[in-house]
Amino acid sequence: MEDDRAFTHPLYDFMARMPGLDVATTSVDKLLTWGASNALWIFPMATSCCGIEFMAAAASRVDLDRMGTIVRGTPRQSDVMVVAGTITVKMAPRVKKLWDQMPEPKWCLAMGSCAISGDFYRDIYSVVPGIDTFLPVDVYVPGCPPNPEELMHGLLRLQEKIRAFRAGKPRGAAERPPTPEHMRRPSLPRLDDPTRPDELSLLQTQSAGSLGHGTEMNLIELRRSKAGEALAAKLAALRAPAAPAEPAEKKE
Amino acid sequence: MKGAPKNEELEQLLAAEFGVTEFPSDAPPLVDRARHLELAARLKALGYRLYVTVVATHYLPQAASKAGPEQPEHFEVATALRKPTQGGTLAAWRCKLAVGEGIPSLVGLFAGADWQEREQFDLVGVRFDDHPDLRRLMMPDDWEGHPLRKDYAIDTACTPWR
Numbered sequence: 581m582e583d584d585r586a587f588t589h590p591l592y593d594f595m596a597r598m599p600g601l602d603v604a605t606t607s608v609d610k611l612l613t614w615g616a617s618n619a620l621w622i623f624p625m626a627t628s629c630c631g632i633e634f635m636a637a638a639a640s641r642v643d644l645d646r647m648g649t650i651v652r653g654t655p656r657q658s659d660v661m662v663v664a665g666t667i668t669v670k671m672a673p674r675v676k677k678l679w680d681q682m683p684e685p686k687w688c689l690a691m692g693s694c695a696i697s698g699d700f701y702r703d704i705y706s707v708v709p710g711i712d713t714f715l716p717v718d719v720y721v722p723g724c725p726p727n728p729e730e731l732m733h734g735l736l737r738l739q740e741k742i743r744a745f746r747a748g749k750p751r752g753a754a755e756r757p758p759t760p761e762h763m764r765r766p767s768l769p770r771l772d773d774p775t776r777p778d779e780l781s782l783l784q785t786q787s788a789g790s791l792g793h794g795t796e797m798n799l800i801e802l803r804r805s806k807a808g809e810a811l812a813a814k815l816a817a818l819r820a821p822a823a824p825a826e827p828a829e830k831k832e
Numbered sequence: 833m834k835g836a837p838k839n840e841e842l843e844q845l846l847a848a849e850f851g852v853t854e855f856p857s858d859a860p861p862l863v864d865r866a867r868h869l870e871l872a873a874r875l876k877a878l879g880y881r882l883y884v885t886v887v888a889t890h891y892l893p894q895a896a897s898k899a900g901p902e903q904p905e906h907f908e909v910a911t912a913l914r915k916p917t918q919g920g921t922l923a924a925w926r927c928k929l930a931v932g933e934g935i936p937s938l939v940g941l942f943a944g945a946d947w948q949e950r951e952q953f954d955l956v957g958v959r960f961d962d963h964p965d966l967r968r969l970m971m972p973d974d975w976e977g978h979p980l981r982k983d984y985a986i987d988t989a990c991t992p993w994r
Binding site: 670 | 970972
């Protein structure tokens with residue numbers, strides 16, 4: 581997902597047209613990197629108790645403000661979406677819709693076990709088993725809920741990630757430690773999983789897009805459409821092989 | 833376990849006008865569902881004008897045992913009203929519904945019943961007749977099934993998200 585992101589800036593276009601200004605590029609780039617990593621405006625997608633810890637982090641003791649992190653009430657002015665809490669199947673299209681409204685470049689931080697994997701609500705019919713089934717998550721902050729300090733640590737790591745990426749050294753899923761075998765569960769492939777069917781993201785986008793007409797979602801129609809049937813078959817095939825066999829190959 | 837304090841007023845009313853003879857100590861009395869609305873209106877006139885709650889429960893078919901006689905699959909809807917005075921008491925009663933039967937809605941009497949009845953319809957699948965806006969409240973509008981029924985499969989897959 582990261583590789584697709586465009587870090588364009590009007591300044592770059594301007595300089596490309598001015599001969600002899602290339603020298604300034606590195607300095608300007610440093611300035612922009614400094615700006616991008618130190619003004620992470622947050623859109624708090626707080627749905628449950630993690631939201632309370634998030635508020636504590638924004639309050640005076642930990643004070644997110646001192647690293648330029650301002651909490652905004654609208655996705656259109658934000659750089660980071662902090663998903664703090666359980667996301668249900670009903671909520672997921674709304675989260676996706678808000679995410680789509682954020683301007684690039686944007687980052688996503690999954691705060692707490694529920695946002696990361698669904699935690700003990702994972703197997704419940706109405707809960708999304710991890711927001712990385714439909715959002716490109718950059719930083720995972722584990723905990724139930726995480727301390728304000730841990731959230732702060734997550735944001736510092738996000739800053740590191742932004743700096744590394746802008747320096748041309750993207751850190752992706754390849755560098756993430758693999759999930760321990762006993763914790764693997766048959767589930768939907770994540771966004772950066774190569775086995776993830778391409779049309780899955782499209783289906784999720786469509787179901788989020790259908791929110792435009794009133795409040796109805798067309799999940800049933802999606803599920804019954806040909807695309808939905810094909811997808812269901814694909815997912816069934818993906819889930820069919822025994823879970824332990826696959827990770828073992830990946831580890832080697 | 834000791835049940836809720838007895839409501840003498842309600843018991844006298846039920847015995848005199850609604851033909852109820854059994855008052856179990858651990859559950860609200862059973863009332864015929866055809867007289868549900870009439871009872872609610874009667875109680876409202878007596879001062880029970882606070883709509884507290886409605887709770888629907890699904891029961892799977894049960895074979896005869898020590899606990900009781902054979903039971904077909906059915907629903908029970910418990911309603912509670914309160915008299916909002918000093919030391920005001922709770923008036924609660926149950927109605928038994930067979931599969932496919934509906935119960936009269938109390939929205940005409942208590943506006944606050946609207947969303948509570950929608951919730952029970954959404955999660956348990958009990959139909960409230962003459963409800964002005966009987967839509968799902970908690971689950972997505974296009975959800976299939978009613979999650980709080982005893983035979984609902986908990987791992988029902990929802991394709992785009994899991």
